[in-house]
Amino acid sequence: MQNPLLKRKYIRKAVNYFNSERGIRNIPYGVGSRMISWFCKTDFAHQEFFKKKIPAFREFLMQIHDKQDKRKATSEYLQVNFLHGWRTSKLSHLNDRKYRKYVHFTGLDLFEEEYKKGKGVVLVNSHYGFPAFALSLFPRLGYKDFYTILAERGPDTIKYSGIRDDSKPNLLVAERASSGEMFSLLFQAKQKLEEGGILHVLGDGQHGRSSHSLKFMGKIRGFRASFAELGISSGASIIPVLVTPAGKSKVLVEFFAPLDKGSEEADHQERLDMIVEQYAMILESKWKEKPQYVNGGFVDVHIKQVAAR
Numbered sequence: 001m002q003n004p005l006l007k008r009k010y011i012r013k014a015v016n017y018f019n020s021e022r023g024i025r026n027i028p029y030g031v032g033s034r035m036i037s038w039f040c041k042t043d044f045a046h047q048e049f050f051k052k053k054i055p056a057f058r059e060f061l062m063q064i065h066d067k068q069d070k071r072k073a074t075s076e077y078l079q080v081n082f083l084h085g086w087r088t089s090k091l092s093h094l095n096d097r098k099y100r101k102y103v104h105f106t107g108l109d110l111f112e113e114e115y116k117k118g119k120g121v122v123l124v125n126s127h128y129g130f131p132a133f134a135l136s137l138f139p140r141l142g143y144k145d146f147y148t149i150l151a152e153r154g155p156d157t158i159k160y161s162g163i164r165d166d167s168k169p170n171l172l173v174a175e176r177a178s179s180g181e182m183f184s185l186l187f188q189a190k191q192k193l194e195e196g197g198i199l200h201v202l203g204d205g206q207h208g209r210s211s212h213s214l215k216f217m218g219k220i221r222g223f224r225a226s227f228a229e230l231g232i233s234s235g236a237s238i239i240p241v242l243v244t245p246a247g248k249s250k251v252l253v254e255f256f257a258p259l260d261k262g263s264e265e266a267d268h269q270e271r272l273d274m275i276v277e278q279y280a281m282i283l284e285s286k287w288k289e290k291p292q293y294v295n296g297g298f299v300d301v302h303i304k305q306v307a308a309r
Helices: 008-018 021-026 029-039 043-049 054-064 070-081 084-092 096-102 108-115 131-140 179-194 226-234 268-289 296-304
Strands: 103-106 121-125 146-151 170-174 198-202 211-216 219-224 237-245 251-255
Touching: 008 021, 008 043, 021 084, 029 070, 029 084, 029 096, 043 070, 054 070, 054 296, 070 237, 070 296, 084 131, 096 103, 108 121, 108 237, 108 251, 121 131, 121 226, 131 146, 131 198, 131 237, 131 251, 146 179, 170 179, 179 198, 179 226, 198 226, 211 268, 219 268, 219 296, 226 237, 226 268, 237 268
Parallel strands: 103 251, 121 198, 121 237, 146 170, 146 198
Antiparallel strands: 211 219, 237 251
16 A cells, blocks of 8 residues: 555655755754655655656666666665755764764775875865765865865755855855856866865866866766866865765765876876876776766766767
8 A cells, every 4th residue: 555645745845844944954864864765765756756767767777787676776876866955964964973973984094195295185076976965074074175166056055055054165156157267266276276275076077168078888978177187287186086875874985096197297188188087987987886876967968978989
């Protein structure tokens, strides 16, 4: 017998409550996470609420990893892409004891070692897992010189506006993404890095003037090379970071070793190519391992791309 609460109008009300100030404040993180996990496994979620999203993911799964348990992978995909703004905001409101209970790290020492050199760190994230969680993570750890680049609408979304005030990052906002504005934005970012700060940027964007195309998961796609340009021009270290689920409630923050930027005497374009390709290799291995953690918009784009010859 189907749960009488599993109706679209009730789920919409629940979503609105999760994303409200009261929902962020009152819903316990563990309880809310388990509710999301439970809902995303129900027949109602698969056959009714997300029915327009699932066919694209199933096609994506066949292209990427056809040996996965489709039902389980689909549930995990929905969990990652559903109410992720609430998850990001709620985590920032946890006290220290609960924060340590739910948030786990690997490779944090790699980041800290590079940061202590005082030459700046470019943290290159991606649309994989829970990237927005990084917005509050570093201020929460005590790094006040942490900056992130957001699009114009970013500060108004729950993934930023719902974060506890003392855990909000410093913002570099791209309002129109014109050539002049982007140049100014990157110049500001370079200055922050040269002062020893931390810049957080998503490196897997597929649009923009700084795109860099290469073979990825059997298809040709673009990567923004801005993070590589900033690392070279400022002298900052470039460290990939990913935030992914680690069970129903926990999240794993994974830092990788700094990317090799090559010799300063080497050709500039060759250095850019090498840096972007290193990042793409890390991301490709993650896509192959857990394709269900890929952002929904990137799933749609990937299945429409033509296979590389």
